[in-house]
Each structure stands twice: as structure tokens, then as C-alpha cells.
Amino acid sequence: MNKVVVIVGPTGVGKTKLSIALAKYFHTEIINGDSVQIYKELDIGSAKVSEEEKEGIKHHLLDFKEIEEDYSVYEYQQDLREKIAYFKEKKMLPLIVGGTGLYLKASLYDYTFNKEESNRSEEYASMSNEQLYALLTKLDPKEANKLHVNNRRRVERALNIIKNTQKKKSELLEAQEHKPLYETYFIGLTLPREELYKRIDKRVDLMIDNGLLEETKKLYDKYHDKNYKSLQAIGYKELFMYYKNEISYKEAIELIKKKSRNYAKRQYTWFNNQFDVKWFNVNLDNFSETINDVINYLEDSL
């Protein structure tokens, strides 16, 4: 089985910095595992690596989709697997850096998506949560049991799958084995919660200093009448609300910080419960020590 290294961790711990060091050490390149950094034009707000920070290391699956493109796990899964194969061919260690749990899980494990699944139907729009849930309970009780009535998005999705494939979603899932496809080493970076939150808050202020307002304003002028999902990302969504005069500037900034903190927490939940992660405490005063710890661990394990 192919060996793959994945750097995970909440937003703002220093994954990017570590990834560059590892890429240099292992003479390899970096594959992005973040659902937002995939998009062009979302640079500052998504904390995308700058050219300078890259230090000449090549990045894949980064900054390559247009804002208006509808990219999802399905495409990512194909792209990432292709990349891993490409790395193998080049005899390079696939080094993935990312925070999007589902994208990684779906790609590194044997998740199967059916082509017909994707079409979304509008016919449910007028139905209440309860009605939708009742319908799902009738068509696929097992799936309904896993979902909460209020999770409308998921309930609708299950109904669409049943409609498009003529199969129960629960059956489609049960047919899969969820086995890992690669010998994956999950490296996790972590910080005490309070410390992390402070860093996240500070980083948002820093983004503003680095021109987040200019970046978002430009996007707003271009796309404000569209509803692209790429622009639902933290930072962009809130600033758009500000430009639309729905909230004040101060509220927007506070919201961005809060959403980022909430997101970091959700990332922990995912990584802790979905992957077998080897965690490393980040040494803020001496990051190279953290880098060394990781390298030592990988040298012993790989």
C-alpha cells in the first residue's frame, strides 16, 4: 500500500509552516487538503500560502478552481487519488496538508459516490422539515433514523439520492467497506484551546492588515448578485453581509472570529473521532522543535 502523510489540525496552528519544512526534508511536494484554498481569488481570507512562504515548494490542488465552479468531495476524491498515484510514479512521498475532514476521509478511504446522486431537486422546497422527515422515514427508515428532523439539508439529500438512484441511501452506504486505501500517517498539530482561540482572533486582525477588505470588496463587486458556495466560506460571507449593510463592520469582524473558533472545534471533533491522529503540541516559542519532533516520529514510522 502507498504511504501517505497527512498534516491535520485546527485552523491557525501552523500546518502550512510545518508542511513546507517537511516537504523540504522529504524532498517532496505538497498537496492541498483544504476545501476553500482550492479556489482562486480566495487568498488572504482562506489563509492560503503565499508564493514567498512556499519557498519554492510546488503545491498541488491549490488555487486552481474558479469561484463560480461547483467543486465538491466527489471531484476532490478523484483529484487527490490521481495526485497520489502521480506522486508514486515520481517516487515522492505524498504530503497532504488540510483541514477538511470529509474530503480527506472520502479520498483516503473507500467512499463511493454515484454519478446520478448529485442532481438536486427543487420539489421539496415547500415542504416542512417534519414532512420531509416523514417522507424519508417511509422510504428509508434506516437513513431517517441516523438523521435529525431539523437537519433539512441532509434529509433532502437522502431523498434526492433515493429519487435519483432508485436505491435507499442506507443500502448504498452499507455496500461499502470503509477500508483505508493507503497506509496513512496522520500528523496532528494542536494547541491548548485558549491559546488557539487567541491566535485565531489575532490572525483575523492580521488578515485585515494584509488586505482582506480589498480582496473581499473586489469579490463582492464581481459576484455579490451570485450565490456561489465558494463565497460562503468564513470571512467572505461575513464581510459580504457587511457590504450589504446587514451588519456593522465590528459585528462582521467579531462574527468571523467566532465562526473560525467554532470551526476549529469542529475540526478537532472530526480528527479525534474519524482518524487515528498522532498529535504534536505546537511549541510557539520554538517551532523548529515541533518540526523536529514530527520529523523524528516520521523517520521512525515510515
Add this chain to the structure above:
RNA sequence: GGAGGAGUAGCGAAGUGGCCAAACGCGGUUGACUGUAAAUCAAUUCCCAACGGGUUCGGCGGUUCAAAUCCGUCCUCCUCCA
């Protein structure tokens, strides 16, 4: 110095004798996750050896079978008049 108003859980804010450990919102914590995932959703949030118990509603004291709610007093804050 005088007149009025206010002090409720981490914050905001209901409640004005029993159904109050105290609505609701925010924030926090925990969790779910197979095509919107930086999304969506759920649970929990005074303390504990927890289907039970212990302490709360600025402090102290009182009335009452029963108080966050009534009375007295003290403290703090706000507005107005001097």
C-alpha cells in the same frame, strides 16, 4: 444633600409569593458527519459520589407553611434636582 431607577447564572435579559435551578438570546463545552463540509445539525451548560442531593437571584436580617418575588437595613451603579 434631595428625588427616581437599577442590581438575576460567563454575558445580555425575562420572572415580581408556591408549577423557579430560574424562560429566552449570546458565548462555552461535547458530539454527529458518504456530493453546500470554512457547510449542516444535535446534546449539554450553578455544584456534586448525580432518574437523587447541595447551594443560588448585590450583602445582612425579618415576615410567611412557602420568597428571586413582601418588609427593614446596608453596599454599588445610573438618571434628574440642588
